[in-house]
């Protein structure tokens with residue numbers, strides 16, 4: 182699984198980082214960044230998907 186970020190949509194709500202802090206974080210400008218580079222490890226896929234679904238502005242999407 183990979184996570185794709187639409188940075189232009191991110192409003193820095195931080196829900197993704199609250200739901201899945203192992204996968205998502207916020208940078209100094211309160212925009213989402215990924216803690217995992219490239220492919221998400223299998224043991225974090227469920228958390229990553231939950232975090233992506235939590236975004237209220239649909240800035241996060243998953244792909245295989």
Ligand code: SF4
Nearest residue numbers: 191192194195197236
């Ligand atoms: S939940 Fe969405 S808007 Fe909020 S920080 Fe994460 S990606 Fe950005």
